[in-house]
Amino acid sequence: MATEHSAHVDDGRVHAHVSSAQFYWGIFAALVILTILTVRVSYYDFGSLNIIVAMLIATVKAGLVATFFMHLQHDSRFNALAFLAAFLFLAIFILLTYDDMGRRGDVDPDYGGKVQLHTGQAAPGGLPATTATSDETNGEAPKEGAEQKDRPKE
């Protein structure tokens, strides 16, 4: 295994790389500058790019913390693999769920959740509304009113 440890004399003792204190302070300064940047940038509207800009800055910050504060730079590559694998599976989880949810009905304008706009019925497999809708809605919401009688029992 090509680890940092095998590069040293294998005398059974722990040989960890020691970075200088100034180096850690430098990383901290970079993290603070990026934090100020991400707050400042949030006062400008880039439309749909807002979240991408914020996530890019956050990922650079997370990369600095993981690589240097958490010593991944000089650590066993296998540890970095375990760490990055978590993000790979997280991406699969979120992207597939997001794609699935995108194909189920429309958002209920009052209560969230997914409904079929034409009938007002809960979308098949869709998320339920966040607040119960059946009892307390008044008759002034036509869609809600129609929905009460048609909504299938769950």
Added chain:
Amino acid sequence: MANVSESVHADGPNGAHDGHAHAHPDFLQHHFDTPAQQFVAAKLGMWVFIATEILMFGGLFCAYAIWRGLDPDVFDQAHHFLNKIMGATNTVVLLFSSLTAALAVRASQVGKRNMTSVYLVITILCACAFLVIKYFEYSHKIHLGLLPGHCFGHPGFSGAIQNGEEVGTCLRIHADEAPGNPQWVRAVDESGHVQLLPPRANMYFALYFVMTGLHGLHVVIGMSILIWVLVKNLQGKISTEYFTPVDLGALYWHLVDLVWIYLFPLLYLVGKPE
């Protein structure tokens, strides 16, 4: 400690073949041949644990992604109830505590026991500062009635709240003010603007409380771990030969920092500026 480390040094690689005939140092578990082997195993275990932690928070990030995708405008409106300055202050506090945690590991690596204690104490104090700021944020939002189940809950669970009855500064408006939207909530945001929140803004605040709440729980657990490490260090059980507790405690603390690095922009910053 010197004689112990010498003995490890002397029979380190050979010890593997000698079985358990040689003397192990105190910190070396019986089933490990060498301190280096024990250290590598402990680090790998910690990283696998960190991966599971990321996946646990991942469920909440997934919920955030889906509900934000469904309701970008409501998330945008609701995020004005969070104070960017307090969030940014807490971010810097956590980043600084990560720095001192890394410096504590460094101090233990080079054998400066007192400095390790000092850095650990600073890290723990930063964790306290984070929780104090979080307390002020939470209490303000709870006062506004943004807690799930208060203004946003099912009427059956909050019988005190009727149409138009004032609760804090949050108000369940009359049906005739917004026909068809009987449960919209009126509250004052961080910029002093009066906002009319639809019932489904509940989802943003529910995610806010659960995500920051789970993170806050990790802050408390991380503090407890660091206090335990500090006690070990004060007892003289940490040395240049054995600094694994400091290293792994700091790794956990950096994880707390990592999660917050993503929570801060997702909850406080993403959305249209006013």
